[in-house]
Amino acid sequence: MISEKWKTIAGQVLFACHAFVLVLVVAENRIAIPDWLHVFGRLHPLLLHFPIVILLLALVLLLFPNLAKNRSDALEYGENLLLLGCLTTAFTVIAGLFLSHESGYEQDQLLWHKWSGLAVFWLSSLLYAYIKEPFPLWQKFGMGAIALSLLVSGHLGASITHGEGFITAPLASAAPTVALEDAEVFAHVVMPILENKCVSCHKASKQKGGLRMDRPELLTKGGDSGPAFVANDPAGSLMVQRMLLPLDDEEHMPPKGKPQLSEEEIALLEAWIASGSEFDRKLVSHGDTTALFRLAVNRFSDVKSYDFKPANSNTVKGLNNFYRKVQALGMDSPALSVSYFGRAAFDPKSLAELREIRQQTVSINLNNMPMEDGDMAELAGFANLERLYLNFTSITGEGLRHLKDLPQLRILSVSGNSLDEQAVSHLSEMKNLSQLYIWNTGLDEDQIGRLRTALPNTKIETGYQDDGTVYQLNPPVLKFDHAFFSESMEVNIHHPISGTSIFYTLDGTEPDSTNYLLYEGPVVVSDNLTLKARAFAPGWTGSKPASAEFIRSAKSPANFSLAHPPADRYKGDGANSLFDRQKAVRDSWNLNWLGFRFTPMDVEMEFEKPTAISEMALSIWYNSGGWMFPPQEVEIWSKPDREAEWKLEKKHRPSQPGKEDPGALKQIPIPFQTEGVQFLRVVAHPIASLPEWHGAKGQKGWIMVDELIIN
Known part of the structure; x- marks a missing residue:
């Protein structure tokens, strides 16, 4: 017993706590909380568990004293616990009032939580004051x-901290009820x-960092630190950067102590951002071999089962190469x-190499490949083909x-092709x-109408209906072999809608009615330049620009090798990626990137004969918001013959x-520059800190390289 x-x-x-709480409540908008008291305020989520348990125990003993062996002892214990509960409630309320001065909380919901907490404090104190008075009914x-x-x-309080439906959220998100073919990537996966894992701290009632993630338009808007994500750039997206920080880092999200994202969930979010982070795109519209589809498909319970035997694993492995990906659905x-992948590397005859897996192949993605009508005969042998993208x-x-x-063919996509009456x-x-x-x-309205009549059970997506709305043209298509070239190359530009005019520029500016060249035939490129093209047609608004950068790289070594392999995640085609004349895009899943972080990019080259070099460059992707930076230092080494020791020729520190x-x-x-070199070595060191x-200051950075340019 307490004395x-x-x-x-x-x-x-x-009593002193009551006086202090009254000051905090009455002068709430006129006082500033010092930083050291904010530390006490953040103990509120820890402290609140004590008064809840203590007060409930006190109420049970006071309401039902006859349940104990000794009624008077039960009442005494109840009274003492009630006093202890009042004190712990006082400290919890004070900490909560301090915490309420921090930003990031929706004031309406916070207001109700504050007054209900004060009600607990005042009512329990009032009960303690009159616990021995003869008012049993009022007590x-x-x-x-x-x-x-x-x-x-x-x-x-739980709604503010964890979000509405926190307890049942895992059940609601574990298994989407929508069918796979109807599933939208954002709504049903992301x-x-x-x-x-995120909305509990980033919603209307609690906007940590000014960021809301409960609605698409607010997720796009971002918070105090900027946009949550950058389309096609997961490594440069703040959301991904925070998820990948060490768990003990103050900036890591979700915070330590909260349910953490699994590796699969992080990979899904990265893949969605890399795919363009669209909000209304269906999952099946992504290729079956994309990282996004592969990661998301197993979240749906209606994935079709098959009764045919699996293909030989060695056969599948042998069919995989730099331009073709074969994998289980x-x-x-x-x-x-x-x-x-890679239009320039595609040969229609390579479809014949798939004959050993015809029975098992249910999806083929040939988007942007130079397939012609005469190449289609090989597809007739895929009896179990369900999805075909052309x-x-x-x-x-x-x-x-x-x-x-x-x-078995159920989904066929032939968008962007100039189809005729035979189609x-x-x-x-x-x-x-x-x-x-x-x-x-x-296809015109009459042709589409005949298709709808002939295929009444088929959902036909045309992308355009003339309801009086003026639509924007899709960008023109640039067709070329390689973004890197040795002497000169041709670029063809076309648009699938007849009657369009294509305006283009060669200086990187955007073409418009006052600044353009009219496309009338292939564009010959013989120097470094950026080509931009837009499509225009009566009744449509002009398209967004299609753009491509062309880089002259006249010299390639006869033999080359990397001293250190690139990271598994960004390994491209190994050293071949440095000289394959394939331009990578801003997509961390693009197969043309070579990524180095813990080892330098160290490439050794041998030319057929002593070669004069006038300029060199690394084609990289950098994003200061992400972890991808230019090399900290580049070293150039040479030697006169294969057996000699390497000699350092140059050190360069890029800005x-x-x-x-x-x-x-x-x-x-x-x-x-050199007049003649046969053995050359380039070493590019990633930024060490x-x-x-930077949000990840002190961490090692990445080098992302797609080509080594030598002229």
Whole structure:
């Protein structure tokens, strides 16, 4: 039992707490909380558990003293616990009032939580003051009011801290009920992750860092530190950067102690950002071999099962190369999907190499490949093919006859091709199709109407309906072999909608009615330049620009090798990627990137004969908001013959971007000239410590390289 002396002292402390709380409440908008008291305020989530338990125990003993062996002892214990509960409630309320002065909380919900918490404090103190008075009915009424206030305050506090539906959130996000073919990437894959792991701190009632993640438009807007993500740039997206920081880092998200994202969830968010971070795109519209589809498909329970045997693993492995990806459709599934990359590397005859896996192949992605009607015959042998993507190829329609007898074909996408009357005739016979995509194919309303009549059970997506709205043209398509060239090259530009005019420029400026060259035939490129093209047509608004940078790289070594392999995540085609004349894009999943972080990019080269070099450059991707920076230092070494020792010829320290410099694909010049060299070595060291202004200061940076340019 507590002695009367200690009860008196505790009562005086409680009275002082009431006076202090009244000051905080009455002068709330006129006082400034010093930083050291904010530390005490942040103990509020820890302190609040004590009064809840203590007060509930006190109420049970006071309401039901007959449950104990000794009624008087039960009442005494109840009274003492009530006093202790009042004191712990006082400290919790004071800490909460301090915490409420910090930013990031929605004031309406915070207001209700504050007053319900104060009600617990005042009611429990009032009950303690009159606990020995002969008012049993009013005492019981007060105990009920305290219990109700505890429940309300606890619920509101949990909603602020963890978000609405926190307890049931894992059940709601674990298994989407939508069918795979109807699933939207953001709504059914990305948003459940955010709701489960992020929204509790970034919603209307609690906006940490000024960021809300509970609605798409607010997620795009970003918070105090800028946008949460940058489309096509996961490494440069603040959301991803914070997730990848060490758990003990103050900037790590979610904070330590909160449920953390799994590696799969982080990879899904990265893949969604890398794919363009669209909010209304369906999952099946992404290629089956994309990282996004592969990571998301197993979240849906209606993934089809197959009764055919899996292909030989060695056969599948042998078919994978730098321009073609063959992989299982889902975990433990015998079904395979095939995707092709790199227009310049594609040979239609390579489809014949898939004959050994015809039975298992259910999806083929040939988007942007130079497929012509005569190349389509090979596809007729894929009896189990369900999805075929032929967007922006070179087919016109005659080759579609080879697809009519594919019994399992359900999704066919031929957008961006100039289709003719033969295409309408052949497509009309494909009664098994569930979805047909014919955006920007040049088919008129009559032809589309006949397709809808012939295929009443097929969802036909045209991308355009004339309801009086003026639509924007899609950008023109630039066709060329390589972004890097040795002497000269041709660039062809076309648009699938007939009657369009294509304006272009060669100086990187945006073409418009006062600044353009009219496209009339292939553009010959013989020097470094940036080509931009826009499409214009009557009844449409001009398209966004299509752009490509062309870089002259006249000399390539006969032999080359890397002293250190690139990181597994960015390994491209090994050393071949440095001299394959393939330009990478701002996408961390693009296969042309070589990434180095813990080892330098150290490439040794041998030319066929002594070679004069007038200029060198590294083609890199840097993003000061991410972890990708120019090399800290580049070394040039040479030697006269294969057996000699390397001699250091040059050291160069490229300038580093500042905090406000936007990310870009850029050439880093290496000032080095020589009249004749046969053995050359270039060593590019990653930045050893990110700058002080960076969110991950002190960490090692990345070098992202797609080409070594030598002229």
